[in-house]
Amino acid sequence: GAGVSQSPRYKVAKRGQDVALRCDPISGHVSLFWYQQALGQGPEFLTYFQNEAQLDKSGLPSDRFFAERPEGSVSTLKIQRTQQEDSAVYLCASSLRWDRGGTAKNIQYFGAGTRLSVL
Amino acid sequence: KNEVEQSPQNLTAQEGEFITINCSYSVGISALHWLQQHPGGGIVSLFMLSSGKKKHGRLIATINIQEKHSSLHITASHPRDSAVYICAVRHNFGNEKLTFGTGTRLTIIP
Numbered sequence: 001g002a003g004v005s006q007s008p009r010y011k012v013a014k015r016g017q018d019v020a021l022r023c024d025p026i027s028g029h030v031s032l033f034w035y036q037q038a039l040g041q042g043p044e045f046l047t048y049f050q051n052e053a054q055l056d057k058s059g060l061p062s063d064r065f066f067a068e069r070p071e072g073s074v075s076t077l078k079i080q081r082t083q084q085e086d087s088a089v090y091l092c093a094s095s096l097r098w099d100r101g102g103t104a105k106n107i108q109y110f111g112a113g114t115r116l117s118v119l
Numbered sequence: 120k121n122e123v124e125q126s127p128q129n130l131t132a133q134e135g136e137f138i139t140i141n142c143s144y145s146v147g148i149s150a151l152h153w154l155q156q157h158p159g160g161g162i163v164s165l166f167m168l169s170s171g172k173k174k175h176g177r178l179i180a181t182i183n184i185q186e187k188h189s190s191l192h193i194t195a196s197h198p199r200d201s202a203v204y205i206c207a208v209r210h211n212f213g214n215e216k217l218t219f220g221t222g223t224r225l226t227i228i229p
Binding site for chain 1: 123150152154159161162163164167205207209214215216217218219220221222
């Protein structure tokens with residue numbers, strides 16, 4: 001597809017369950033971001049990849065959160081032993097970063113998000 | 120205090136009115152983004168700017184780096200403009216992560 005694709009769109013988990021959220025960025029996009037958006041709030045940064053390298057994971061709220069992008073394209077955000085406070089929409093975004101001419105292309109394109117509800 | 124503050128939090132206006140949404144930030148930035156979020160979650164980037172002014176259709180975004188302030192204007196507002204408008208900043212050129220405001224919920228009444 002042409003846009004950023006996230007799956008599943010909705011996930012209901014029982015407290016303590018592990019979940020995995022998938023993000024397919026736009027083909028060729030170098031940078032990939034994960035954000036968490038609580039109800040009524042703006043998104044908050046979780047982590048950021050350039051290709052397969054995780055350059056910044058300062059926003060991950062605890063060591064229960066883990067993200068990977070092993071081949072520099074698809075990324076997975078994993079949450080272990082989910083808690084009720086993990087309930088939120090998890091947004092993925094990607095950006096090209098640089099075009100062929102070396103011009104910065106930092107517009108971030110967002111997926112529709114995965115709405116996680118932990119019961 | 121949040122690094123990015125938006126005002127107002129909620130705005131209701133009649134169709135055709137000129138709309139202004141404000142964003143103030145407290146840190147040095149390399150760029151500021153305006154984004155639109157419709158119910159159901161989809162976020163669309165409207166503008167990315169680091170100085171001056173940009174215009175796209177009925178939307179205008181301005182930024183004053185010295186005052187750490189940006190505004191998003193909508194001329195001849197229409198009910199389809201109803202959405203949440205979010206301001207976000209990028210702190211430096213090396214790290215593209217964004218810090219977001221809490222958003223302004225805009226409702227345009229026909």
